[in-house]
Amino acid sequence: MKAKGGTFVNKLITTALVSFALCCLSTAALAAAPIKIGALFAVTGPASFLGEPERNSAQMVVDEINKAGGVKGRKLQLIIYDTGGDATKAVQLANRLIKNDRVVAIIGPSTTGDTMAVIPVVERAQIPLIACAAGIKITEPVKKWVFKTAQNDTLAVARIYEQLKRERKNKVAILTVSDSFGSSGREQLKSQAARYGMQIVADDTYGPKDTDMTAQLTRIRGSRAQAVICWGTNPGPAVIARNAKQLGVTLPLYMSHGVSSKKFIDLAGDAAEGVRLPSGKVLVADLLSKSDKQKSALQAYIRDYQRHFKAEGDHFGGHAWDAVMLLKGAIERGGESPAAIRNQLEATRGFAGIGGVFNYSARDHAGLGRDAFVLVEVKKKSWTLVK
Amino acid sequence: MKADKIKFLVFCLLVLLAPLPLSGGYLVNVLVFVGINSMLALGLNLLLGYAGQISLGQAAFFGLGAYGSGVLTTQFAMNPWLAMLIVAVCVAAFAFAVGFPVLRLKGHYLAMATLGVGVIAHIAFNETIDLTGGPSGLSGIPYLSIGEFIFDTDLKNYYLVWGFALVMILLSLNLVNSRVGRGLRAIHDSEVAARVMGVDARLMKVQVFALSAFISAIAGSLYCHIMTFISPTSFSFHISIELLTMVVIGGLGSVYGSVLGALLLTMLPEMLRAFEDFDIIVYGLLLVSMTIYLPGGLVRGIPMLFRHLLPKRGSHA
Amino acid sequence: MQLLNQIMQFVISGLATGAIYALIGLSFAIIFNSTGIVNFAQGEFVMLGGVLAIFSMTALKLPIPVAILVAVTGTTVVGVVFERLAIRPLKNATPLALIIITIGASILIRGMVMLLWGKDTQVLPPFSGNMPLNFAGATLLPQHLWIFGVTLLVIAASRLFFHHTITGKAMRACSFNRRAANLVGISVGRMVLLSFAISSALGALAGVIIAPLTMTSYDVGIMLGLKGFCAAIMGGMGSGLGTVLGGLILGVLESLGAGLISSGYKDAIAFLVLLLILFIRPQGLFKKGETDRV
Numbered sequence: 001m002k003a004k005g006g007t008f009v010n011k012l013i014t015t016a017l018v019s020f021a022l023c024c025l026s027t028a029a030l031a032a033a034p035i036k037i038g039a040l041f042a043v044t045g046p047a048s049f050l051g052e053p054e055r056n057s058a059q060m061v062v063d064e065i066n067k068a069g070g071v072k073g074r075k076l077q078l079i080i081y082d083t084g085g086d087a088t089k090a091v092q093l094a095n096r097l098i099k100n101d102r103v104v105a106i107i108g109p110s111t112t113g114d115t116m117a118v119i120p121v122v123e124r125a126q127i128p129l130i131a132c133a134a135g136i137k138i139t140e141p142v143k144k145w146v147f148k149t150a151q152n153d154t155l156a157v158a159r160i161y162e163q164l165k166r167e168r169k170n171k172v173a174i175l176t177v178s179d180s181f182g183s184s185g186r187e188q189l190k191s192q193a194a195r196y197g198m199q200i201v202a203d204d205t206y207g208p209k210d211t212d213m214t215a216q217l218t219r220i221r222g223s224r225a226q227a228v229i230c231w232g233t234n235p236g237p238a239v240i241a242r243n244a245k246q247l248g249v250t251l252p253l254y255m256s257h258g259v260s261s262k263k264f265i266d267l268a269g270d271a272a273e274g275v276r277l278p279s280g281k282v283l284v285a286d287l288l289s290k291s292d293k294q295k296s297a298l299q300a301y302i303r304d305y306q307r308h309f310k311a312e313g314d315h316f317g318g319h320a321w322d323a324v325m326l327l328k329g330a331i332e333r334g335g336e337s338p339a340a341i342r343n344q345l346e347a348t349r350g351f352a353g354i355g356g357v358f359n360y361s362a363r364d365h366a367g368l369g370r371d372a373f374v375l376v377e378v379k380k381k382s383w384t385l386v387k
Numbered sequence: 388m389k390a391d392k393i394k395f396l397v398f399c400l401l402v403l404l405a406p407l408p409l410s411g412g413y414l415v416n417v418l419v420f421v422g423i424n425s426m427l428a429l430g431l432n433l434l435l436g437y438a439g440q441i442s443l444g445q446a447a448f449f450g451l452g453a454y455g456s457g458v459l460t461t462q463f464a465m466n467p468w469l470a471m472l473i474v475a476v477c478v479a480a481f482a483f484a485v486g487f488p489v490l491r492l493k494g495h496y497l498a499m500a501t502l503g504v505g506v507i508a509h510i511a512f513n514e515t516i517d518l519t520g521g522p523s524g525l526s527g528i529p530y531l532s533i534g535e536f537i538f539d540t541d542l543k544n545y546y547l548v549w550g551f552a553l554v555m556i557l558l559s560l561n562l563v564n565s566r567v568g569r570g571l572r573a574i575h576d577s578e579v580a581a582r583v584m585g586v587d588a589r590l591m592k593v594q595v596f597a598l599s600a601f602i603s604a605i606a607g608s609l610y611c612h613i614m615t616f617i618s619p620t621s622f623s624f625h626i627s628i629e630l631l632t633m634v635v636i637g638g639l640g641s642v643y644g645s646v647l648g649a650l651l652l653t654m655l656p657e658m659l660r661a662f663e664d665f666d667i668i669v670y671g672l673l674l675v676s677m678t679i680y681l682p683g684g685l686v687r688g689i690p691m692l693f694r695h696l697l698p699k700r701g702s703h704a
Numbered sequence: 705m706q707l708l709n710q711i712m713q714f715v716i717s718g719l720a721t722g723a724i725y726a727l728i729g730l731s732f733a734i735i736f737n738s739t740g741i742v743n744f745a746q747g748e749f750v751m752l753g754g755v756l757a758i759f760s761m762t763a764l765k766l767p768i769p770v771a772i773l774v775a776v777t778g779t780t781v782v783g784v785v786f787e788r789l790a791i792r793p794l795k796n797a798t799p800l801a802l803i804i805i806t807i808g809a810s811i812l813i814r815g816m817v818m819l820l821w822g823k824d825t826q827v828l829p830p831f832s833g834n835m836p837l838n839f840a841g842a843t844l845l846p847q848h849l850w851i852f853g854v855t856l857l858v859i860a861a862s863r864l865f866f867h868h869t870i871t872g873k874a875m876r877a878c879s880f881n882r883r884a885a886n887l888v889g890i891s892v893g894r895m896v897l898l899s900f901a902i903s904s905a906l907g908a909l910a911g912v913i914i915a916p917l918t919m920t921s922y923d924v925g926i927m928l929g930l931k932g933f934c935a936a937i938m939g940g941m942g943s944g945l946g947t948v949l950g951g952l953i954l955g956v957l958e959s960l961g962a963g964l965i966s967s968g969y970k971d972a973i974a975f976l977v978l979l980l981i982l983f984i985r986p987q988g989l990f991k992k993g994e995t996d997r998v
Contacts, residue, residue: 044667044818044823046620046923048823049823049824052823085620086620086621087524087614087616087617087618087620087621088420088614088621089656091416091614092416092417092420095413095416095417095541096413096416096657098413099412099413099416100412100413112523112524113522113523113524113618113620116523116524116526116616116618117524117614117616117618119526119616120614120615120616124539135523137523137526178513178514178521178522178968179522180522180523180524180618182522183516183521183522183523184523187523204967205514205967205968206967207970207971209923209924209926209927210970211721211914211917211918211919211924212717212720212721212917212918212959214713214714214717214959215713215714215717215718215959215960215962215963215967215970216962216963216967218710218713218714218717218963219710219963222706222707222710234825235825235919235921238825238827238919239917239918239919242917245834245836246836246843246844246845247713247836247843248836248843263824263825266827267825267827267919269827269834270834435800439800441799441800441803488983489982489983491983492982492986494799495742495799495803496937496982496986498742498803499933499934499937499978499982500978500979500982500983502930503975503976503978503979503982504979506930506971506972506975507972507975507976507979510968510969510971510972511972513968514966514968514969514972624926628807628811631804631807632804635804639800665815665819667811667814667815667818668812668815668816668819670811670815671808671809671810671811671812671813671814671815672808672812673808674804674805674807674808674811675790675805675808675809675812678794678797678801678804678805678808679790679793679794679805682797682801
């Protein structure tokens with residue numbers, strides 16, 4: 001039998017040791033708990049050309065981050081749901097991510113339609129959303145919890161109009177696809193025309209699955225247009241390029257960043273020659289000057305995507321890459337709760353991503369400027385920069 | 388009769404109590420959409436299951452209800468309840484007018500005609516950009532409210548939607564057990580015979596068509612106020628096919644079957660989440676196999692299965 | 705003068721698209737005539753033709769003619785399997801059940817193609833190059849000539865088959881009265897199988913010759929199927945000239961509508977025309993036969 005004092009000290013030491021051990025264990029448990037991030041992409045359905053590369057890129061960069069040790073010692077857990085391009089599903093899945101999976105932030109959705117539907121949900125639940133869709137209405141007017149990584153259509157349109165103005169062409173024919181991407185572009189083309197002295201002499205549309213646009217192009221050929229601007233995503237613009245060649249339409253043909261991928265050249269074949277479009281820099285990463293801040297990130301992205309998926313890393317996948325990296329930065333700078341992440345996102349400055357250099361602020365949740373786009377032209381089946 | 392009343396009361400109780408164990412979780416949100424889909428499936432079932440008229444264009448009335456309410460409340464600042472009523476009546480009137488020429492057709496021709504109406508409506512939603520916002524959608528639709536009480540959470544919307552749904556179910560149950568309902572079923576079996584017996588088949592078919600349009604329009608209005616944002620992608624041909632699947636899987640000609648079908652098909656993507664890309668195949672397989680092996684739908688198939696599996700009384704020696 | 709040239713272009717482009725609708729419409733009509741079924745999955749056979757042809761050329765590196773053969777044969781096999789597994793078990797099904805099954809099958813086929821070959825759009829190289837040809841103020845591509853040529857061949861072949869061979873006549877007998885055909889010794893089951901085989905082959909052919917122009921992906925079948933069905937209805941669901949004319953008219957109306965009225969409402973115009981025909985003359989524009997209205 002030990003002395004009473006000894007037993008007491010023993011008890012004290014044991015309690016201290018046990019408490020210390022428990023503290024260590026719980027911190028270890030906390031440290032091991034992954035940070036849950038939700039993702040909504042249109043992997044199937046009419047917008048799968050957006051959702052699939054976005055899902056791939058997001059998964060790829062999260063895996064890389066985790067392999068390098070995670071963020072502040074914690075792994076990232078990416079929970080991806082497929083909206084199928086359907087706004088109703090997007091809302092249901094956003095609710096699932098927030099209430100069921102308890103994510104601290106959501107990246108995506110891929111389309112403007114899905115994003116607009118999800119905005120009321122995240123605003124009410126106060127969870128930050130980094131959308132990968134281009135519609136300008138997403139961040140104008142600014143909503144507290146909503147950010148985006150895709151460049152605004154306004155910037156792309158401005159690029160094209162600037163070039164046309166420089167070449168002293170001011171009568172344009174526009175041919176836009178009748179989905180949210182095309183109609184958003186059409187809105188911008190019309191609203192910015194006056195500022196650059198452009199006159200829209202023909203305003204036609206085509207359906208996303210249409211296979212023959214000779215009727216519209218015939219009309220355009222008969223108008224006084226000096227240039228044709230086509231706003232859509234594959235395969236429509238490829239068909240249009242071919243139809244234009246068939247009909248002998250020799251007007252300069254401008255496309256949107258919706259076709260900034262090698263796929264367009266593959267589909268349009270010879271008809272792609274001479275086509276110009278505003279593109280995110282990912283398309284011409286190798287042609288950029290060494291001083292360009294984005295060059296290293298772009299080349300790394302293209303290399304990794306090629307290695308992982310045996311396909312060309314494109315402009316759209318880049319939106320998701322940017323979203324994840326922006327989140328990573330925000331979490332590293334001190335955000336672990338949704339509110340803290342949101343504040344840190346808003347404070348992001350000078351992040352050189354795939355889509356451009358991001359500078360968020362309280363009044364600007366889109367973050368990109370004019371330099372997000374470069375004008376490229378197809379020459380001999382590959383992309384070149386237009387000076 | 389009494390058994391039916393009890394069945395309905397039990398169902399009401401189930402609906403009222405369902406959200407409680409879910410403690411405001413995400414499933415309540417899903418059940419809100421199950422409610423909307425139940426109403427749509429019910430509308431289609433009255434037309435298809437009872438009157439036997441194929442319609443592949445239900446999404447048109449759903450969309451007209453949604454866009455009607457959406458446009459009236461955003462562009463014309465109308466009271467949402469008033470807008471809902473006006474829109475539903477207008478859509479029903481439209482269906483009544485279109486129904487006369489359309490319902491003279493039968494079988495595949497009718498299917499094609501209704502499909503045509505659906506596609507035209509969808510294109511209209513896409514192209515009338517000034518009114519509907521076009522492909523970019525219509526946002527800023529207000530919530531429904533009664534005085535100071537705003538329907539802005541999942542739980543409140545659940546009771547709102549299911550309140551309407553229960554009323555529709557009750558009305559439908561009364562309808563199918565009435566003289567009108569018997570007339571409808573007579574038309575389904577043989578239109579010629581029904582006419583010979585004095586049933587004004589033509590008028591009745593058009594009336595059911597208008598009723599189903601009315602129900603769909605109300606569902607559409609509720610939908611737009613819950614989502615506060617609508618876009619044409621939610622009213623495509625694809626949705627009409629989904630509704631058809633709900634009705635077939637749940638049970639043609641069964642009011643509760645419509646609810647069952649809606650429940651299953653809205654929850655199916657949740658259950659299939661593990662399969663990701665495979666879900667489209669499972670969907671098609673379900674459709675094909677249900678039609679071949681369980682043409683009465685699950686609402687009849689499940690009791691049938693039970694009867695086969697459970698041992699018969701007194702079969703032991 | 706310029707307007708006339710424009711209209712000429714609209715008409716010629718419309719005829720080319722219309723020829724495809726005509727081929728697809730023919731395949732609908734063939735199945736309908738021998739079985740009374742409208743195969744909503746017909747569009748998927750068209751898609752399969754294009755997809756299989758591209759697959760044979762790019763992955764299996766086969767030359768064009770062999771690739772086409774593989775595509776048509778492959779799709780025919782799918783069509784036969786479909787008939788055996790999904791249509792056969794439903795001997796006395798209601799029209800509704802049949803519609804639902806064919807819709808379900810189309811979803812299934814689309815899903816399998818999406819899984820096997822992805823969602824990307826793919827292109828087939830044109831058969832005879834890309835040089836535009838001029839014709840009466842409008843331009844065509846050589847591929848358009850292929851389309852016209854194949855359509856004419858198919859019309860001739862189908863006329864020959866259905867009116868001058870025993871099998872063809874047997875199939876027509878089935879469409880008039882199945883019971884009677886059975887009684888005179890025609891194996892109705894075999895005729896149904898044959899009709900599905902012919903339809904899928906025809907659909908695949910249409911898919912292959914249009915793929916170089918329109919590119920193909922797993923979901924091109926839906927709209928093509930619908931338009932082909934419209935063509936068949938306009939032609940009165942007959943297996944001959946009526947359907948072909950229906951398809952051509954549909955194509956031209958679409959093209960003129962897009963060019964002269966509004967490109968956005970192009971599809972709406974086509975379906976509006978269909979609705980008008982269904983309301984006013986549901987037996988089609990060319991058939992002198994009976995209607996089904998009591």
